[in-house]
Amino acid sequence: xxxxxxxxxxxxxxxxxxxxxxxxxxxxxxxxxxxxxxxxxxxxxxxxxxxxxxxxxxxxxxxxxxxxxxxxxxxxxxxxxxxxxxxxxxxxxxxxxxxxxxxxxxx
Amino acid sequence: xxxxxxxxxxxxxxxxxxxxxxxxxxxxxxxxxxxxxxxxxxxxxxxxxxxxxxxxxxxxxxxxxxxxxxxxxxxxxxxxxxxxxxxxxxxxxxxxxxxxxxxxxxxxxxxxxxxxxxx
Numbered sequence: 001x002x003x004x005x006x007x008x009x010x011x012x013x014x015x016x017x018x019x020x021x022x023x024x025x026x027x028x029x030x031x032x033x034x035x036x037x038x039x040x041x042x043x044x045x046x047x048x049x050x051x052x053x054x055x056x057x058x059x060x061x062x063x064x065x066x067x068x069x070x071x072x073x074x075x076x077x078x079x080x081x082x083x084x085x086x087x088x089x090x091x092x093x094x095x096x097x098x099x100x101x102x103x104x105x106x107x
Numbered sequence: 108x109x110x111x112x113x114x115x116x117x118x119x120x121x122x123x124x125x126x127x128x129x130x131x132x133x134x135x136x137x138x139x140x141x142x143x144x145x146x147x148x149x150x151x152x153x154x155x156x157x158x159x160x161x162x163x164x165x166x167x168x169x170x171x172x173x174x175x176x177x178x179x180x181x182x183x184x185x186x187x188x189x190x191x192x193x194x195x196x197x198x199x200x201x202x203x204x205x206x207x208x209x210x211x212x213x214x215x216x217x218x219x220x221x222x223x224x225x226x
Contacts, residue, residue, distance in 0.1 A: 034212035043216035095168035
C-alpha cells in the first residue's frame with residue numbers, strides 16, 4: 001500500500017494566521033493527491049484535488065502544491081470556520097489511503 | 108442539486124452482517140462511481156472500496172476482501188455496502204461519496220451511517 005505521512009498531527013493557530021500542512025507519499029503518485037476538511041458530525045469536504053486544483057466553491061485562501069512526493073496544503077488568513085481536521089488522500093493506488101490527519105485548533 | 112442520502116444507524120452483534128444504502132439524486136448515476144469510506148471512533152478516514160455506477164465493476168481494499176460487497180441499483184440510483192462477519196472494530200461511521208475519477212477525488216458525500224457492533 002502507498003503510505004501517506006502527514007504532519008503535524010495538530011497545530012494551534014490564530015485567526016488571520018497562515019497554516020501549512022504537509023503530506024509525503026512513499027512512492028510517486030503522479031499528482032493524484034486530494035485534501036479534505038472534516039468537522040465533527042459532518043461529512044468530509046473536498047478542498048483540493050489533483051494536488052493543486054481548488055474544488056468549486058472552496059475559498060481561495062486554500063491552496064495546494066506539490067514537489068515530487070511531498071504535498072502541501074496552505075491556508076492563509078485563517079478564519080473561524082477553518083478550525084477542523086484536514087486529511088490528505090492519495091487516489092493513485094488501490095487501496096486509496098489517507099494521511100493520519102491534522103487537527104487545526106484555535107490558539 | 109447533488110445529494111447522497113444514507114440509511115439510518117444500525118446496531119449489530121458480532122458475526123452479523125449489515126447493509127448500508129446510499130440513495131443518490133441530482134446527477135446521472137451512471138457517469139460516476141461511488142466510494143465508501145469509514146471512520147472508527149477517534150480514528151482517521153479509511154477507504155474501503157469503489158463501485159462504478161455504469162458497469163458495477165468494483166475495486167475493494169484487500170483488507171476487506173471476502174467480507175465486503177458493493178452493489179448498485181441503477182433503477183433507483185442507489186449504492187449499497189454490505190459488510191459481513193462483523194467485529195467490534197467495525198464500529199464506525201460509514202460514508203458513501205461520489206467519485207468521478209481517481210484524479211478528482213470524492214466531491215459529494217452522504218451524511219454518514221453509524222454502525223455499532225456490540226454483544
